[in-house]
Amino acid sequence: xxxxxxxxxxxxxxxxxxxxxxxxxxxxxxxxxxxxxxxxxxxxxxxxxxxxxxxxxxxxxxxxxxxxxxxxxxxxxxxxxxxxxxxxxxxxxxxxxxxxxxxxxxxxxxxxxxxxxxxxxxxxxxxxxxxxxxxxxxxxxxxxxxxxxxxxxxxxxxxxxxxxxxxxxxxxxxxxxxxxxxxxxxxxxxxxxxxxxxxxxxxxxxxxxxxxxxxxxxxxxxxxxxxxxxxxxxxxxxxxxxxxxxxxxxxxxxxxxxxxxxxxxxxxxxxxxxxxxxxxxxxxxxxxxxxxxxxxxxxxxxxxxxxxxxxxxxxxxxxxxxxxxxxxxxxxxxxxxxxxxxxxxxx
Amino acid sequence: xxxxxxxxxxxxxxxxxxxxxxxxxxxxxxxxxxxxxxxxxxxxxxxxxxxxxxxxxxxxxxxxxxxxxxxxxxxxxxxxxxxxxxxxxxxxxxxxxxxxxxxxxxxxxxxxxxxxxxxxxxxxxxxxxxxxxxxxxxxxxxxxxxxxxxxxxxxxxxxxxxxxxxxxxxxxxxxxxxxxxxxxxxxxxxxxxxxxxxxxxxxxxxxxxxxxxxxxxxxxxxxxxxxxxxxxxxxxxxxxxxxxxxxxxxxxxxxxxxxxxxxxxxxxxxxxxxxxxxxxxxxxxxxxxxxxxxxxxxxxxxxxxxxxxxxxxxxxxxxxxxxxxxxxxxxxxxxxxxxxxxxxxxx
DNA sequence: GTGAAAGCGCTAACAT
DNA sequence: ATGTTAGCGCTTTCAC
Numbered sequence: 001x002x003x004x005x006x007x008x009x010x011x012x013x014x015x016x017x018x019x020x021x022x023x024x025x026x027x028x029x030x031x032x033x034x035x036x037x038x039x040x041x042x043x044x045x046x047x048x049x050x051x052x053x054x055x056x057x058x059x060x061x062x063x064x065x066x067x068x069x070x071x072x073x074x075x076x077x078x079x080x081x082x083x084x085x086x087x088x089x090x091x092x093x094x095x096x097x098x099x100x101x102x103x104x105x106x107x108x109x110x111x112x113x114x115x116x117x118x119x120x121x122x123x124x125x126x127x128x129x130x131x132x133x134x135x136x137x138x139x140x141x142x143x144x145x146x147x148x149x150x151x152x153x154x155x156x157x158x159x160x161x162x163x164x165x166x167x168x169x170x171x172x173x174x175x176x177x178x179x180x181x182x183x184x185x186x187x188x189x190x191x192x193x194x195x196x197x198x199x200x201x202x203x204x205x206x207x208x209x210x211x212x213x214x215x216x217x218x219x220x221x222x223x224x225x226x227x228x229x230x231x232x233x234x235x236x237x238x239x240x241x242x243x244x245x246x247x248x249x250x251x252x253x254x255x256x257x258x259x260x261x262x263x264x265x266x267x268x269x270x271x272x273x274x275x276x277x278x279x280x281x282x283x284x285x286x287x288x289x290x291x292x293x294x295x296x297x298x299x300x301x302x303x304x305x306x307x308x309x310x311x312x313x314x315x316x317x318x319x320x321x322x323x324x325x326x327x328x329x330x331x332x333x334x335x336x337x338x339x340x341x342x343x344x345x346x347x
Numbered sequence: 348x349x350x351x352x353x354x355x356x357x358x359x360x361x362x363x364x365x366x367x368x369x370x371x372x373x374x375x376x377x378x379x380x381x382x383x384x385x386x387x388x389x390x391x392x393x394x395x396x397x398x399x400x401x402x403x404x405x406x407x408x409x410x411x412x413x414x415x416x417x418x419x420x421x422x423x424x425x426x427x428x429x430x431x432x433x434x435x436x437x438x439x440x441x442x443x444x445x446x447x448x449x450x451x452x453x454x455x456x457x458x459x460x461x462x463x464x465x466x467x468x469x470x471x472x473x474x475x476x477x478x479x480x481x482x483x484x485x486x487x488x489x490x491x492x493x494x495x496x497x498x499x500x501x502x503x504x505x506x507x508x509x510x511x512x513x514x515x516x517x518x519x520x521x522x523x524x525x526x527x528x529x530x531x532x533x534x535x536x537x538x539x540x541x542x543x544x545x546x547x548x549x550x551x552x553x554x555x556x557x558x559x560x561x562x563x564x565x566x567x568x569x570x571x572x573x574x575x576x577x578x579x580x581x582x583x584x585x586x587x588x589x590x591x592x593x594x595x596x597x598x599x600x601x602x603x604x605x606x607x608x609x610x611x612x613x614x615x616x617x618x619x620x621x622x623x624x625x626x627x628x629x630x631x632x633x634x635x636x637x638x639x640x641x642x643x644x645x646x647x648x649x650x651x652x653x654x655x656x657x658x659x660x661x662x663x664x665x666x667x668x669x670x671x672x673x674x675x676x677x678x679x680x681x682x683x684x685x686x687x688x689x690x691x692x693x694x
Numbered sequence: 695g696t697g698a699a700a701g702c703g704c705t706a707a708c709a710t
Numbered sequence: 711a712t713g714t715t716a717g718c719g720c721t722t723t724c725a726c
Contacts, residue, residue, distance in 0.1 A: 002461050002462070002719085004718095004719055004720085005719070005720070006719080014696075014697085015696065015697045015698075016697090016719090016720080016721095017696070017697060017698080017699095017721085017722080018695085018696060018697075019720095020720065020721060020722085021695095021696085021721095023720095024721075026722095027695080028695060029695065029696080030695060030696090033695080033696085045484070047459075047460060047461040048460075048461065048719085048720075049402070049461050049462035049718085049719050049720070050398075050401075050407075050460050050461065050462045050463040051397075051398040051399075051401035051402040051407060051462045051463075051718085051719080051720095052398075052402050052462065052702090052718070052719035052720040052721090053719080053720060053721080054397075054398035054702090054720095055396070055398040055399050055402050055702045055703065055704085055718090055719080055720070055721090056701085056702055056719075056720040056721040056722080057702085057720080057721065057722095058702065058721090060397075060398060062441070073420070073423070073628065076420070076423050079442075080444070080446075083442070083444045083446075084446060087446075087450070087454075092441055092443070092457065092463075093441065093442050093443075094409070094439055094440065094441055094442075095426075095430070095440050095441075095442045096439070096440075097427070097430045099427075099430075099431060099434075103434070107434075110439065112394070113394060113395075113397050114349050114394040114395065114396050114397065115349070115396035115397045115398045115399065115702095115703085116397040116398075116439075137392065255632065281420065281629065282628065282629050282632050285602065285629050285632060285633045286632045286633070349703085351702095351703055351704085352703070352704070353703080361712075361713085362712065362713045362714075363703090363704080363705095363713090364705085364706085364712070364713060364714075364715095365711085365712060365713075367704065367705060367706085368705095368711095368712085371705080371706095373706095374711085374712095375711060376711070376712080377711060377712090380711080380712080395703085395704075396702085396703050396704070398702085398703080398704090399702070399703035399704040399705090399718090400703080400704060400705080401704095401718090402702090402703080402704070402705090402718045402719065402720085403703075403704040403705040403706080403717080403718055404704080404705060404706095404718085405705090405718065462718095462719085
């Protein structure tokens, strides 16, 4: 069925070795033969066989990305970054996504299939000891996006700083009873953001009040869901006195929180202010104040690191931490926007 | 480096054929040997080599999906559908995405790399004669999502019906000067939706007025962009008399249109109503009335068809057309929503 | 500069 | 039930 180098070799009157050489434009091949081979190849519409190449070369031109919960638009931006950078390289992208965290292990295993991919990009995945073991044993280049482990390259965000900036901003806007909606207690980013939150409060001479911090019990996606955000807000609204502002650890949750506030008959930000984290696409349209993560750039850089490591497996491990940026919109007082919500806010 | 069947065969005291048999749990292998092989394999953490398998089997367990413009969240939903269905199969997914349509040809070629993928999913890609030729010659199973060609399996949406429903709805709500913002004049879905639009107008005894139809000159993504929508709306607002409602052929454009209306100081839907097409995730939050495409389901079905065709290359070609569904929200009068915009609208 | 030949790790007849 | 062997299509020494 497929045209092979044998076909070309025959028609061009050369050996298969020469054909191979032409395509790997390696060692010297006379211009004449090269031209002849190329011509025949074009004529026959020759395409090298991907699997045969990987097998013979002992390396593949595929990299895998494991992306949890594509429903969260955070990851879509990351994915775009990966794609764009990868398009400039020789590598193609295998995408493994997990609708629930439970499937994570299976997907990792699938992605680690020997000879399949030259490297692995892992997004927002809390690494268990077992994972780390498996990854290290596989010997595959691995880059972590939006998570951290000392032994793997990573690109992430300064979560503590983000929590601090968000809270500090609320303080500066004059809010005095600042609550927080966190994710699952085991989620590292959530924990770090909370540290920043508490720091800002303390620094402002305010008390950290356990009663104003709601933690999600949702194991599904560590509670980074709209639903969990809604539940969190409902819980917060029952507190007396009611918080006048709340820092939500993700935009996805913030969306749910906003809805819950609306359903409770409260106006945002007059009755209660909300600030999120991530700056997913929806946030702009909803007018949600938030801390922006440069997701697209993180994706691009992750690929950069991966390609580097594929080439130089012994290159020292590096960790890049981006700074989150405060984006002030309509769900907090003090927005600098001059046009009307929700369509007046550019990025 | 990698553990091969030779290693296992040796340690288990059998031939490589037997090892292979165990893993392809094919023909009868005595329970004893099978157990022994499996044990050794586990011990050595054996994993079959993907490329070697594809080469020997003469088939791969990869399928490719070409997704234009991932920035448009329409495709993310499709991608989720693809993923979810694929996860249940033996196939892994290669994703090729094109930031601009210009890269399309390159990506198709890349995806068609011989021996790479067992099939190809093509989303929203207007097929040129050349494409069709290339695809047919490649002999690869192809399924079209959100586009149509008689010679390939496809799953798409009834665009004309959608345009009709949207317009008819506006008519029923009492609007009398109904404009339309189309995409690039060559875009087939846009053309079809316009047919429906005109049909509804005529049926209602209204005139089709060229002056109220704005066509995008944006070649980038056939004009399915926020920016193009904004420009379209601006043009429409200059008409006298100004339209009192407008059917926009995509939510992405509708978003831009809404923004433009806001900037012109108009209220939606009081001064001008807007209805879109797609029901992307953002639409719900913005309160945009629209026609829903079951994107996720379309993705799933596309995979279904592809898997079927991979198994039965000669199976007759089939085309599935989904019916769009009207989703009434706050950008048109007559929304059935009872809570306040923009957070009060569930799906 | 070019060719012969030995793999890469596996599958799939064909034997036994 | 298990072993032998010939590929799959390519890359890559090693000769000439």
